[in-house]
Amino acid sequence: MITLSQLTKQYKGVTVLDVPELTLNEGGIIGLVGNNGAGKTTMMSLILDLIKATSGQVTIDGKPVNEDPVWKTFTGSYLDASFLIEFYTPEEFFAFVAEAYSISREELARRLTQYETLMDGEILGKKKVIHDFSNGNRQKIGIIAAMLVNPRFLVLDEPFNYLDPSSQIVVAKLISQMSRELGTTVLVSSHNLNSISDICDRILLLEKGKLLMDKAHVPGEKDAELEAYFLDAAGR
Amino acid sequence: MITIKTLTRLYFRQLFRYRKQELFAMIGMLIYGWVGVLALSQFKGRFPLWLFFLAFLLIDFILFKLLSQKDNTVMDAFLKTRPVPERRWLIYVVLCQCWSHFNLMMPLILLPFCLAVFPTGMAFLVFAGLYLVSVAGGLLNVLIKRSGPYKKENVVRVNARQSLWGSRFGSGTFGIQIKGFLRSKLVLPELVMFCVFLYQFYTRGRSEASTGDIYLFMALFSSVLSFPQYGLAIEACFFSGIWTRPVPVRQILADKYIFSLMCTGVMSLICLPVVLIVHVPVLDLLADAVFCGGFCTLIVLADAFSCRPYDPFAVASFKSGRSGQSAFRFSSFVITMAIMIVYVILRLAAPDSVTTGILFGLGILAICLHRPFFAWRERKFLADRYYYMQKFSDQ
Numbered sequence: 080m081i082t083l084s085q086l087t088k089q090y091k092g093v094t095v096l097d098v099p100e101l102t103l104n105e106g107g108i109i110g111l112v113g114n115n116g117a118g119k120t121t122m123m124s125l126i127l128d129l130i131k132a133t134s135g136q137v138t139i140d141g142k143p144v145n146e147d148p149v150w151k152t153f154t155g156s157y158l159d160a161s162f163l164i165e166f167y168t169p170e171e172f173f174a175f176v177a178e179a180y181s182i183s184r185e186e187l188a189r190r191l192t193q194y195e196t197l198m199d200g201e202i203l204g205k206k207k208v209i210h211d212f213s214n215g216n217r218q219k220i221g222i223i224a225a226m227l228v229n230p231r232f233l234v235l236d237e238p239f240n241y242l243d244p245s246s247q248i249v250v251a252k253l254i255s256q257m258s259r260e261l262g263t264t265v266l267v268s269s270h271n272l273n274s275i276s277d278i279c280d281r282i283l284l285l286e287k288g289k290l291l292m293d294k295a296h297v298p299g300e301k302d303a304e305l306e307a308y309f310l311d312a313a314g315r
Numbered sequence: 316m317i318t319i320k321t322l323t324r325l326y327f328r329q330l331f332r333y334r335k336q337e338l339f340a341m342i343g344m345l346i347y348g349w350v351g352v353l354a355l356s357q358f359k360g361r362f363p364l365w366l367f368f369l370a371f372l373l374i375d376f377i378l379f380k381l382l383s384q385k386d387n388t389v390m391d392a393f394l395k396t397r398p399v400p401e402r403r404w405l406i407y408v409v410l411c412q413c414w415s416h417f418n419l420m421m422p423l424i425l426l427p428f429c430l431a432v433f434p435t436g437m438a439f440l441v442f443a444g445l446y447l448v449s450v451a452g453g454l455l456n457v458l459i460k461r462s463g464p465y466k467k468e469n470v471v472r473v474n475a476r477q478s479l480w481g482s483r484f485g486s487g488t489f490g491i492q493i494k495g496f497l498r499s500k501l502v503l504p505e506l507v508m509f510c511v512f513l514y515q516f517y518t519r520g521r522s523e524a525s526t527g528d529i530y531l532f533m534a535l536f537s538s539v540l541s542f543p544q545y546g547l548a549i550e551a552c553f554f555s556g557i558w559t560r561p562v563p564v565r566q567i568l569a570d571k572y573i574f575s576l577m578c579t580g581v582m583s584l585i586c587l588p589v590v591l592i593v594h595v596p597v598l599d600l601l602a603d604a605v606f607c608g609g610f611c612t613l614i615v616l617a618d619a620f621s622c623r624p625y626d627p628f629a630v631a632s633f634k635s636g637r638s639g640q641s642a643f644r645f646s647s648f649v650i651t652m653a654i655m656i657v658y659v660i661l662r663l664a665a666p667d668s669v670t671t672g673i674l675f676g677l678g679i680l681a682i683c684l685h686r687p688f689f690a691w692r693e694r695k696f697l698a699d700r701y702y703y704m705q706k707f708s709d710q
Contacts, residue, residue, distance in 0.1 A: 131701035151561040162556035178487040
């Protein structure tokens, strides 16, 4: 269980995130939405202990993330390209991740077969380093590296960016499958309301660092309240 | 429309804002040159001019121009999308050679030597000649870099886009050290520095053992200069990916240390035949190797976190590292200079047996203590990690 308590983050006196209380229970797919600058990436960075909270804390299974690194052993994440080792080939990068999580070569090969549809023959065996792939393929590499460890907790920041429509559908299916079969708790942010609506069973709406909405959602259904909010925001 | 004036202003802004370390290093070398004039005054009037120019050309063109000069010759993506005609860009690149600090510094450093060994008027004439040779070397460097084949791959195929060197060395944190080294632009400077110092050792070692030993040390120390001094500069590019995974920071430091020991070991083996030829005791080689690989690497890596990200794919002067900054840190320059000065004092002032014993002792002590040392450094890092990680991502 992931808990955010009195969590705030300020930059030069400006509050960019202010979450009094938020609990993410085991299992389920939580969608994080909001306009640019809402604080989505900041929240994820705080959960992953990449930045220091101004106040409050994040705990996973009761242990503060900034004090006990045990959460790293069961968490997979991909926020942006800075997660990638660009001078590695995809094979080497996956092997690096597997070694970090004590996954054997045979097991790694077996797990990578689950992502063959997503890779679509464009990732492995190309004999080039990650830097030389397109943005879309690099995004795929990062997502696969986060998911192949079969994490209990998965954090993906705008995973549908740069992906073609087919790949977006595949990624959405993989996320749903992981949550259903492994019980993974997934926190995913996106500007793509359709993708979020299709897979999430809980939606969090952030605006200027504050949690405006926290509601249950039926995957596959449109959320009229959410659409109304963004239409209204566009009109302001 | 972007004019030459705008390009020039951008050049000097990025020079004084992001590359101050280069200027400080060159000012230091300039001062060293002016101090060194006293030693050469005995050669006044007897120095062969042709040798002077030849030595200058080799050192300036190979070390400064080919390996170090970061002045861009090809527009980076930022400029390509702006209305800068190719002809205007070429004029700007050529004009840059006239005021580039790279072209000016070597002649300035050698000016006191000129005054020491030539008559005064002749000295200034030689200085002007050196400056012209330097500018010509800079223009030749521009031509080489703009030629098609050079753009695709460097001389020894170290371009990360073309080369998959190191594929056999595993993919864990140790693989990062080897592949980060082999697939970045650090290999060529390392090889050249090593060869230059080894040659100096060969020529000087036959005449004077103590100064020859200094060059032997520099040949072995070149691997510490080339790689560990960058600290976590390579990992800084993807530190978020490391931090969110169960990869201990002390393991990264230890892998860097072992890699540096390996490099020093390999270089020692290469130096062995030369050591035997010039009749320098093999024990000196061993002591230098243990000191360099064991002790010097540890000291340099103590400063591992105060680094800037090193972008192995950066090519342009407006973006020599991430955010246009050089990965080279002034603090590591100070540390490496201090180590060299201490070594020179030891070699020149203390008896050989004492020096060898001290070097051996420090090296072995460092090797024995490197793990607890890195565990301590890791604790220090964890205490201040947000500051360091913010630095990595800001730059």
